[in-house]
Amino acid sequence: MFLLILDGHITQADKARSDYAYIPFDLPQPAQRLTVRYTYSAAMSSNQVEGGNVIDIGLFDPAGADFPGGAGFRGWSGSARNELTITPTNATPGYMPGSLPAGRYQVILGLYRIWPQGADYTITIEADLQDQESDFSENPDSSIRDNPAFSRPSAFQLSDPWLRGDLQSHTFHSDAKGSPQQLLDKAKALGLDFLAVTDHNNTSHHRALDALDDGSLLLIPGQEVTTYYGHMNVWGTGHWCDFRCRTPDDIRSIIDLAHAHGALCSINHPKQGGPAWEYGFDLPVDALEVWQGPWPYRNEESLALWDRLLAAGWRVPVVGGSDYHCPAGEDTNFLRLGQPTTWVQTTERSIRGVLEGIRSGRVSIGASPDGPRLEMCAASSLGETGMGGVLAVNDSELAEVTIRVWRGAGLALRIIVDGEVLFTQIVQGGDATIRATVQTGLSIRAELMGDCPPTLLPAQAPPHLDLSGWRWALTNPIYCEKTAEPS
Numbered sequence: 001m002f003l004l005i006l007d008g009h010i011t012q013a014d015k016a017r018s019d020y021a022y023i024p025f026d027l028p029q030p031a032q033r034l035t036v037r038y039t040y041s042a043a044m045s046s047n048q049v050e051g052g053n054v055i056d057i058g059l060f061d062p063a064g065a066d067f068p069g070g071a072g073f074r075g076w077s078g079s080a081r082n083e084l085t086i087t088p089t090n091a092t093p094g095y096m097p098g099s100l101p102a103g104r105y106q107v108i109l110g111l112y113r114i115w116p117q118g119a120d121y122t123i124t125i126e127a128d129l130q131d132q133e134s135d136f137s138e139n140p141d142s143s144i145r146d147n148p149a150f151s152r153p154s155a156f157q158l159s160d161p162w163l164r165g166d167l168q169s170h171t172f173h174s175d176a177k178g179s180p181q182q183l184l185d186k187a188k189a190l191g192l193d194f195l196a197v198t199d200h201n202n203t204s205h206h207r208a209l210d211a212l213d214d215g216s217l218l219l220i221p222g223q224e225v226t227t228y229y230g231h232m233n234v235w236g237t238g239h240w241c242d243f244r245c246r247t248p249d250d251i252r253s254i255i256d257l258a259h260a261h262g263a264l265c266s267i268n269h270p271k272q273g274g275p276a277w278e279y280g281f282d283l284p285v286d287a288l289e290v291w292q293g294p295w296p297y298r299n300e301e302s303l304a305l306w307d308r309l310l311a312a313g314w315r316v317p318v319v320g321g322s323d324y325h326c327p328a329g330e331d332t333n334f335l336r337l338g339q340p341t342t343w344v345q346t347t348e349r350s351i352r353g354v355l356e357g358i359r360s361g362r363v364s365i366g367a368s369p370d371g372p373r374l375e376m377c378a379a380s381s382l383g384e385t386g387m388g389g390v391l392a393v394n395d396s397e398l399a400e401v402t403i404r405v406w407r408g409a410g411l412a413l414r415i416i417v418d419g420e421v422l423f424t425q426i427v428q429g430g431d432a433t434i435r436a437t438v439q440t441g442l443s444i445r446a447e448l449m450g451d452c453p454p455t456l457l458p459a460q461a462p463p464h465l466d467l468s469g470w471r472w473a474l475t476n477p478i479y480c481e482k483t484a485e486p487s
């Protein structure tokens with residue numbers, strides 16, 4: 001057996017130079033099994049607030065680790081595991097099975113937190129080498145799913161059907177404990193139409209999901225590009241997306257690569273503790289996760305941020321994501337799958353249809369799969385459009401806004417134009433169609449707002465939650481484009 005032990009010390013100066021340290025080692029012959037273990041000093045425990053180190057781990061094979069898109073990427077487990085094994089046919093979740101050729105490998109250590117005393121690390125590498133050159137045929141890449149090419153499926157109608165789903169969820173392929181099977185069972189029990197499993201920084205869950213796909217749930221290929229300066233969901237490609245970003249230019253290069261593979265990119269949880277997004281918003285992203293998890297989890301901050309971006313003329317659709325980390329056993333977390341639920345209007349029941357709907361902004365967000373929901377359209381003398389659309393209006397013209405409300409009894413329906421609430425009405429009788437005439441601005445959006453009744457609060461809720469002014473549903477905006485009145 002091949003055995004190698006590599007020790008080293010990492011300082012805060014190393015972290016200042018780069019967020020990643022590459023520890024190379026050479027396999028003299030191809031291997032049938034490769035195992036990497038690591039430990040480091042003063043590891044911060046999960047209930048520590050500060051002090052101690054957090055070091056993540058991943059692996060590149062001899063095909064290379066160049067940024068962006070290192071062709072030799074074999075997987076990433078963050079700090080969720082301290083050991084990984086790869087064989088030609090199997091791998092620890094988070095890692096890709098396949099041939100293990102001779103040559104230079106690189107363990108990548110992610111220097112998430114290095115405390116002033118630095119960190120001593122030990123990496124142990126074990127391999128079962130083959131006697132001769134391998135004739136393992138190259139295991140095909142896991143990128144399995146068809147890349148949705150975004151030809152517009154067919155002409156969009158305001159009456160097209162809506163699908164509901166969750167755009168952010170995790171399994172044991174990154175930092176959750178539950179399996180893909182357990183997650184899919186929950187999604188089906190909730191009656192979701194689509195689900196994006198977005199494990200952090202790898203695509204090993206795609207293989208597992210492919211094997212479980214019975215066609216009853218649209219499984220959107222996903223991954224959460226998890227950097228030390230913000231997180232971004234990528235939907236619609238089986239290709240691994242690099243995450244080794246520090247600057248807006250770095251993240252832009254990742255977005256460009258994802259787009260080249262036909263995928264959508266969405267900024268996640270842009271709020272304190274999200275963790276926040278530090279790359280700015282002058283980026284060609286396709287969506288923004290304005291609502292993550294239960295409403296009182298600082299979603300007010302993301303909503304205020306979005307209103308500021310809208311007022312500056314931003315036209316990026318917003319979505320929701322539960323960020324559900326599926327447990328292996330009993331579900332005791334306040335974060336629940338499908339809370340919130342994202343509703344997408346599609347011209348066809350397909351992954352492509354869902355992604356195209358998101359890209360077009362034909363999206364609304366509701367607190368839960370069977371909870372309140374909104375749909376909005378607006379008309380002027382020059383035309384009519386739905387959410388995500390552009391309404392042409394004469395310079396001083398008012399817009400006729402029509403909003404359909406489901407399960408909204410007792411909640412306040414509010415219409416907001418450029419951050420200002422221009423219309424409020426308490427919804428009577430649950431389902432309703434409400435019409436209003438409002439001044440136009442850059443954008444028009446609607447929301448359902450109301451206090452959370454203590455009886456609705458799940459037992460798992462943390463104490464002292466602010467129950468006032470929760471949002472129960474949000475629309476995407478209709479954007480207004482003014483044409484000067486003819487003189």
Ligand SMILES: [Zn+2]
Pocket residue numbers: 224231268269274275
């Ligand atoms: Zn995240």
